[in-house]
Amino acid sequence: MNTNYLLSHKYKILGWILFSIGLISGIFMVFSGFESTLLNTKVLSIFNNGILNNEDVTFFKIIENSIVDEITALFIIIGGLIVGFSKEKIEDEFIYKLRTDSLVWAIIFNYLVLIFTIIFIYDMTFLNIMIFNMFTPLVFFVFRFNFLKHKSQSHDE
Amino acid sequence: MTNNLKVERAIHDLTQADLADKIGVSRQSINAMEKNKYVPSTVLALKIAKLFDKPVEAIFFLEENE
Numbered sequence: 562m563n564t565n566y567l568l569s570h571k572y573k574i575l576g577w578i579l580f581s582i583g584l585i586s587g588i589f590m591v592f593s594g595f596e597s598t599l600l601n602t603k604v605l606s607i608f609n610n611g612i613l614n615n616e617d618v619t620f621f622k623i624i625e626n627s628i629v630d631e632i633t634a635l636f637i638i639i640g641g642l643i644v645g646f647s648k649e650k651i652e653d654e655f656i657y658k659l660r661t662d663s664l665v666w667a668i669i670f671n672y673l674v675l676i677f678t679i680i681f682i683y684d685m686t687f688l689n690i691m692i693f694n695m696f697t698p699l700v701f702f703v704f705r706f707n708f709l710k711h712k713s714q715s716h717d718e
Numbered sequence: 719m720t721n722n723l724k725v726e727r728a729i730h731d732l733t734q735a736d737l738a739d740k741i742g743v744s745r746q747s748i749n750a751m752e753k754n755k756y757v758p759s760t761v762l763a764l765k766i767a768k769l770f771d772k773p774v775e776a777i778f779f780l781e782e783n784e
Contacts, residue, residue: 651738654759655747713746713755 564657568647576643580703583636587696590633597627604628634695641699645706659709667702719757721778723748726770741765 590597604626609619649656674697678690727737734752738745743762750756758766758778767774 649744651742651744653743653747654762655750655756656744658756710746713750 564648564652566646567652568643570648570650570652572643572647576640576645576647579636579640580644581640583633583638583640584700586629586633587637590630595630597629599627599629600632601625602628604631637696638699641696641703645699645703649710655713656710659713660706663702663706663709666705667698670701671698719778719784720754720781721751723752723766723777726772726777730770737766737769740769 602625603623606619606622606624606626609616609622609624611618645660671694675690675694678687682690723737727734732740734748735745738748741762747756747758747762751758763774763778767777770777
């Protein structure tokens with residue numbers, strides 16, 4: 562299969578490591594309520610409309626912020642992308658089809674769930690759902706792809 | 719589309735893994751084809767036919783409604 566956007570197979574492990582750490586840390590953050598002062602660091606905020614603390618609109622300001630959530634999000638996204646888009650040990654047209662099928666499935670499933678939550682969930686709870694929604698397409702994709710891969714590997718010679 | 723890959727494999731005494739190895743695909747592909755869950759590309763069908771030294775039509779068949 563000629564695919565020019567897939568990474569080499571050797572990155573797969575790195576992807577799984579980042580993805581796992583990200584997910585574990587993410588789940589931990591959900592239960593601890595997203596608040597943390599760990600790793601407080603000076604960061605560059607390009608734009609802040611100040612809506613959350615009734616402050617003025619600021620541009621390009623150095624602020625203090627715990628970067629635990631940023632790192633977690635980046636680990637999940639980068640790890641997930643690497644896992645989903647690095648080559649299998651034997652990359653062929655069938656694997657390629659599984660990958661694209663999983664992507665289609667993940668997008669449709671994700672937005673069906675989102676439609677449901679738009680209709681039935683409101684206020685801050687909905688914003689919480691949106692946080693999950695940053696990652697669910699990728700997470701669904703990775704799990705669906707690996708599930709199909711293992712299913713088609715099973716039994717008989 | 720259906721096929722008699724399994725029969726051809728038996729004739730040549732090849733396991734799914736052997737066949738996959740010979741034509742450079744994953745074992746999952748062979749498995750999926752034999753279960754009629756996957757229609758191979760023309761390239762792959764031709765490779766398999768070449769390996770078994772038969773015309774493609776002797777291995778892959780259209781089904782009634784196709």
